Amino acid sequence: MDDGKPTGPKAKWWSRPTPGHTTTSAPESASAAADAPVEDARAADTPARPEPVAPAQSMAPDPIAPEPVAQAPEAPAPTPEAPAPAPAVHAAAPAPAVTPRHEPDEYSTPPYGGPGPWAPAPPVQRPVPTPAHGTPVPPVPAPYAGTNGAETPTGPAPAPVRTPGPVPAPAFTPPPPPPQSTHWLQYDPWGGYRQPLTQPGQPLGSDGGRGKNRRGSLLVGALLLALVAGGIGGGIGAYIERNGGLTTVELPQAAKNSGGRAPDSVAGIAASALPSVVTLHVSGTTESGTGTGFVLDNEGHILTNNHVVAPAGPSGDITVTFSGGETASAEIVGKDSGYDLAVVKVKGVSGLKPLPLGNSDNVQVGDPVVAIGAPFDLSNTVTSGIISAKDRPITAGGEKGDGSDISYVDALQTDAPINPGNSGGPLVDTDAHVIGINSAIRAADSGSTAEGGQAGSIGLGFAIPINQGKRVAEELINTGKATHPVIGVTLDMKYTGDGAKVGAKGAEGKPSVTPGGPGAKAGIKPGDIITEVDGQRVHSGEELIVKIRAHRPGDRLDLGLTRGGKDLSMTLTLGSATGT
Numbered sequence: 261m262d263d264g265k266p267t268g269p270k271a272k273w274w275s276r277p278t279p280g281h282t283t284t285s286a287p288e289s290a291s292a293a294a295d296a297p298v299e300d301a302r303a304a305d306t307p308a309r310p311e312p313v314a315p316a317q318s319m320a321p322d323p324i325a326p327e328p329v330a331q332a333p334e335a336p337a338p339t340p341e342a343p344a345p346a347p348a349v350h351a352a353a354p355a356p357a358v359t360p361r362h363e364p365d366e367y368s369t370p371p372y373g374g375p376g377p378w379a380p381a382p383p384v385q386r387p388v389p390t391p392a393h394g395t396p397v398p399p400v401p402a403p404y405a406g407t408n409g410a411e412t413p414t415g416p417a418p419a420p421v422r423t424p425g426p427v428p429a430p431a432f433t434p435p436p437p438p439p440q441s442t443h444w445l446q447y448d449p450w451g452g453y454r455q456p457l458t459q460p461g462q463p464l465g466s467d468g469g470r471g472k473n474r475r476g477s478l479l480v481g482a483l484l485l486a487l488v489a490g491g492i493g494g495g496i497g498a499y500i501e502r503n504g505g506l507t508t509v510e511l512p513q514a515a516k517n518s519g520g521r522a523p524d525s526v527a528g529i530a531a532s533a534l535p536s537v538v539t540l541h542v543s544g545t546t547e548s549g550t551g552t553g554f555v556l557d558n559e560g561h562i563l564t565n566n567h568v569v570a571p572a573g574p575s576g577d578i579t580v581t582f583s584g585g586e587t588a589s590a591e592i593v594g595k596d597s598g599y600d601l602a603v604v605k606v607k608g609v610s611g612l613k614p615l616p617l618g619n620s621d622n623v624q625v626g627d628p629v630v631a632i633g634a635p636f637d638l639s640n641t642v643t644s645g646i647i648s649a650k651d652r653p654i655t656a657g658g659e660k661g662d663g664s665d666i667s668y669v670d671a672l673q674t675d676a677p678i679n680p681g682n683s684g685g686p687l688v689d690t691d692a693h694v695i696g697i698n699s700a701i702r703a704a705d706s707g708s709t710a711e712g713g714q715a716g717s718i719g720l721g722f723a724i725p726i727n728q729g730k731r732v733a734e735e736l737i738n739t740g741k742a743t744h745p746v747i748g749v750t751l752d753m754k755y756t757g758d759g760a761k762v763g764a765k766g767a768e769g770k771p772s773v774t775p776g777g778p779g780a781k782a783g784i785k786p787g788d789i790i791t792e793v794d795g796q797r798v799h800s801g802e803e804l805i806v807k808i809r810a811h812r813p814g815d816r817l818d819l820g821l822t823r824g825g826k827d828l829s830m831t832l833t834l835g836s837a838t839g840t
Contacts, residue, residue, distance in 0.1 A: 523691075523692075524690040526630055526644045528692075529630045529690065529692045530642045532692040533554075533615060533686065533688050533692045534583045534632065534640055534642075535582075535583050535584070535613045536554050536583075536612075536614060536615035536686075537552065537553075537554050537555075537583055537615070537632050537633070537685060537686065538552070538553050538554065538555065538562060538580045538583070539551075539580070539581045539634040539639040539640075540552065540553055540568055540569070540579070540580055540581075540590070540604070540684070541578070542568065542569055542572045542576060542577070542578050542579075543576055543577050544571045544572045544573045544575075544576035545573060545575070545576070546571075546573075547571040548571055549568060549571045550568075550634060550637045550681050551564055551565060551568030551569075551633075551634070551681065551683045551685075552632070552634050552681065552682060552684045552685030552698070553568070553580070553684045553685070554615045554684075554686045554694065555612050555613060555614050555615055556603070556737075557612075557614050558612050558614060559605070560605045560607060560612060561604075561605050561733075562580065562603065562604050562605065562606065563601065563602075563603055563684070563729065564601075564602055564604065564683075564697075565600050565601065565602065565699055566597050566599075566600045566601055566602045566667070567600060567656075567657065567665075567683065568602070568683050568684045569592055569595060569602045569604060572592070577589070578590040578591065578592070578604055580604070581639065586609075588606040588607070588608065588609050589606070589607070590606045590607075591604060591605060591607075592604050593605050593736055593737060593740065594735075594737065594739070594740040595736065596732060596736065596741070596839040597657065597665050597666075597839070598666075598667055598668065598742075598744055598809070599667060599669070599724070599729075599732045599742060599809070599839070600656060600657065600699055600724065601724065601732045601733065601742070602736070603736045615686060615693075616691075616693045616694065617693060617726055617730055618689055618693030618695040618726055619695070619726070620672065620695050620726045620728075621725075623647055623650065623672060623725075625646075625648065625649060626646050626647060627647045627689060627690075628689075628690055629644070629646060629647055629674055629688065629689060629696075630643070630644045630676065630688050631643045631644070631645070631674065631676040631677070631685060631686075631687050631698055632685050632686055633678070633682030633684075633685030633698060634681045634682070634685070635678070635679035635681040636679060636681050638681070641682075643676045643677040643678070644676055645674050645675040645676030645677070645719075645721075646674065646675060647672055647673070647674055648674055648720075649672075649673035650672055650673070651670050651671075651796070652670070652671045652672070652673045652722060653668070653670055653802060653803040653806035654671050654722050655667065655669075655802050655806075656699065667699075668802065668805045668806045669699060669700070669722065669728075669806065669809075670725065670728070670806045670807065670809065670810035671696075671699070671700070671722035671723060671724060671725070672687070672695070672696045672722070672723045672724075673722055674696075674721045674722075674723060675719040675720075675721070677717040677721070678698050678701050679701070679717050680701075682698045682721075683698060683700075684697060684698065684699075685697070685698045686698070687723040694726050695723075695726050696723030696724060696729075697724045697726065697729050698721060698722075699723060700721070700722040701715075701717055701718075701720060701721050702718065702720035702722075703715030703716070703717075703718060704718050725810075731812060741839060743836045743839065744836070744837045744838075744839045745808055745809060745811050745812060745813045745814075745815065745834035745835070745837075746777075746778065746808070746813075746835045747777070747778050747779045747782075747784070747817075747832055747835070748773065748774035748776075748777020748778045748779040748780060748835055749762050749763075749772060749773050749774065749777070749784055750762070750765075750766040750772040751801040752801065753801050755801065757789070758791070758799055759789040759790055759791040759798055759800075759821075759822065760789065760790045760798055760800060760801040760803070760804035761787070761789050761801070762779075762784060762785070762788045762789075762790070763786065764786050764787065765786075771786075773785065773786060777835060778832050778833055778835040779832065782819070782830045782831065782833075783830055784821070784830070784832075785823065787823070788821045788822070788823050788828075789821060789822045789823075790804055790819055790820070790821045791820050791821060791822055792818075792820030792821075793808070794807075794817055794818050795818065795820075811834055812834070813836035814833065814834060815833075816831060816832070816833050816834075817831070817832045817833075817834060818831055818832075819832055
């Protein structure tokens with residue numbers, strides 16, 4: 261039955277018009293055109309497009325290749341009751357040769373024209389995965405070359421068969437699956453019949469037994485590397501342990517200066533005084549000792565304490581060691597136990613540096629001082645302090661028991677540390693001038709122990725004023741003996757009251773007041789209590805002796821005394837006596 265559709269050749273929707281003039285077929289009969297339904301007017305009005313002509317050589321393979329569509333045979337049109345004359349089919353005149361503007365599309369790529377509802381679906385595109393770099397890819401068989409990975413034969417599509425009459429919609433038949441490639445399986449995310457991206461047989465990149473050999477080589481290399489690293493690390497660790505590190509530690513330090521110090525500083529005072537200070541080593545038949553002294557003049561006279569040289573006796577040895585380490589023998593020039601002073605002299609020594617003498621009357625309490633000596637035989641020891649007090653009446657010695665070795669000193673008290681061995685050393689002021697001779701200390705105990713140890717300093721040191729030491733030293737150098745100022749009376753040393761009491765009797769039954777002596781001339785009588793000397797209070801007999809020995813023979817003294825409860829005053833001129 262005629263459904264009103266044109267029976268002539270129908271244009272395909274994927275056909276592309278040839279550039280230039282197109283060839284049209286002969287117009288159909290007016291009756292056929294008039295009888296066409298309205299809905300088919302668009303199809304009827306569309307001129308028939310000629311089939312594309314395959315180019316002589318393709319410029320580039322098109323990435324999309326259409327699947328060939330099988331044309332179903334057309335059924336013969338029904339014969340109407342009155343036979344109508346067949347439409348005349350005119351052969352298309354050959355088109356003139358026209359240069360196309362672009363290469364013809366041999367694959368008839370849509371969309372060109374208007375596809376109808378019966379148009380088949382475009383073929384499924386199957387991309388080809390790119391193998392890993394370096395993987396050998398076998399050549400594609402000839403039938404499937406240029407299929408863009410879909411393994412579909414390429415080439416121009418066969419020309420459709422034109423038959424007269426209406427063309428029914430072709431039935432869509434899915435394309436058959438491409439044959440499996442034995443070299444490379446493709447991955448199709450839309451297809452269910454394909455397999456994952458794998459390759460049968462041995463995996464890509466596998467080298468069989470060679471992998472095991474490579475792993476073994478790598479393991480051996482790693483072991484060798486570990487052994488070498490361990491050896492190097494052990495060597496470095498041993499070096500660090502022995503040498504204390506890979507680098508030498510260098511700590512920051514101030515640059516060396518010129519060494520100069522202010523003259524009135526302790527360092528400046530010590531630098532000036534040390535060359536004049538010596539250490540004395542004394543040895544006798546029964547005992548020995550160590551002390552300090554200082555140079556008085558260029559002739560080699562050295563002043564020290566009497567108790568320092570006393571162990572030598574009449575035949576002992578005295579060795580003098582200077583600050584620079586030089587040593588020389590010395591001999592005693594003179595000594596006096598009452599003042600605890602002695603002078604020794606060295607011979608054959610030149611370049612001596614005498615230590616300047618100061619004035620002890622100028623000293624004030626609180627003045628800074630420096631003590632130099634050899635405490636416990638540590639030579640060139642320097643300590644510093646201040647003058648703690650002046651006119652301290654002290655007595656030292658008395659080991660013999662008869663009083664012949666007792667010294668009476670109107671001393672300078674200092675807190676500069678003084679210890680055994682400092683005796684005879686200088687006590688200097690800020691000008692490095694001698695103001696005293698270190699002689700005694702007050703210890704917390706007697707210092708007597710089972711081991712025979714000695715007590716040390718507790719900050720109570722005493723020095724003979726240099727004014728007294730100078731006078732005695734000059735007498736010892738000039739005469740070998742020292743003179744003592746006296747008042748010509750005998751004191752009662754057992755008196756416990758305040759002041760110094762004149763005894764009732766003298767030694768060996770002699771009178772306590774020497775007839776014609778200084779005391780008798782002044783009017784002193786036995787039993788009088790002397791309470792003052794030159795305005796200074798006197799509390800004991802020892803203190804009176806100290807006050808008197810602080811002066812020279814011939815000095816005038818103002819005395820205050822008590823007689824029978826009455827206070828009296830008188831003037832006395834000191835006499836002279838030879839010391840021992």
